Amino acid sequence: MDLAVVDLSRLQFALTALYHFLFVPLTLGLSFMLVIMESIYVMTRRPIWRTITRFWGVLFGINFVLGVATGLTMEFQFGMNWSYYSHYVGDIFGAPLAIEGLMAFFLEATFVGLMFFGWDKLKPVTHLFVTFLVALGTNLSALWILIANGWMQNPVGAAFNPDSMRMEVVDFMAVLFNPVAQAKFVHTVSAGYVCAAVFVMGVSAFYLLKGKHRGFAKRSMTVAAAFGLASSLSVVVLGDESGYALTDNQKMKLAALEAMWHTEEAPAGLTAIGFPSLEDRKTHYEIKIPYVLGLIATRSVDKPVEGILELVAIAEDRIERGVVAYDALEKIKADPTDMAARGQFETVRNDLGYGLLLKRYVEDPRLATPDQVKLAAWSTVPNVPVMFWTFRTMAGIGFLMIGLFATAFVLCTLRKHETRWFLRLAVLAIPLPWIAIEFGWILAEVGRQPWAVDGVLPTFLGASSLTVTQLWTTIIGFTLLYGALAVIEVGLILKAIKKGPFHEQEAQDQSAADAEPAVA
Structure with a gap:
């Protein structure tokens, strides 16, 4: 496999995924x-709350359409850019995506039209139920997609079949209740709620700074403050749960994001700041917070946390066993009745993926030199500086969000919505959740490298047989298309904000006023 094709395929998928993920969090939270x-509105029957719901519903709709359009592209990429990946693990990975389409997407697509056009045709309680179903559908969609992604991070409930030469499901319930997938889902959804709350609060703050729609803005800000405070606290708590899940399932990712080159003896400290170096394999000028990493990673103060160098040594051993598995598999391919080879394969089958890492350096892993084994072992270490700094940026913004919403909650409780320094801060904070979310996605996906499916299939083996020209053409095409869509979406949202929440009512009043002379 041409590594340029692999890198460009990864770049294309990363660009489309990161762009798609600009819309998903806001959709999840706004719903x-x-x-x-x-x-x-249903409880109070006050018209202002109907106006509030309809205004934010318009912004939800604009964002929803773009999210759907960009998500479809990613589905096609699995077959077009990652065909061997789809062949090798499609039995497992395809099932959650199919359920997402049949259950979640159809649910939200069925009721979203009723939500927008049913205000004057449905009873208030019925319309509220429709809105709830749309919200449920958007969040179920995220659940099934993250179950699929969680399986890539922690491939439970599946096993390699030496007869079909593919991964196959052996326990679908284990796939559904994968601890990594569950932790990713609640953490990601909570981050989306924070994103939406910051958006609503920022737009409301903008109106208050301009002295426009004050009653609307104050009510919207109050909802955003309470919803955002609960969500931002959830993000931190559930992020801690994600860290705990890494300890059992992705030790190398945890070691890389902490730039922890050697095993940290108990009680393990968290590196607050430092400067990791790939060249000398150490972290310079690090400042540690005692006990914190041990509490997050092991829920204890008496257990060590394994470092990169020790995990690389473990990877070397697994690669050597993977070569034995590869040799046994080649014998089974040559003679499916070779029971000795089948017995040998069963003893080392879990290390086959590590043996496949050698295909980056030699066509037949059985011919690999000790130096190539070491290279393959070190390839299991993701980009440490990228992991280290993206995690700290994401976590730092997370704590800033708690402070922002706590302040907003206090001000709203005291009826001091129009505190101008805070209003300016709320407007400036609008981009921060998106930055944190994009960094979180980078952390998750870069941290899984060099694997498409952790410990099972190396990324470089999963790509399709495309050409560099084909990939550059589609990358440029997607960039231009998505750039145009971004301009359109931002333009539509800004236009809706400029019109304000009472645009329809004002238009109706103006029409009535214009009609009066004719009637007279």
């Missing part, structure tokens, strides 16, 4: 904020 706002 349930609409449920909250409309619930207040």
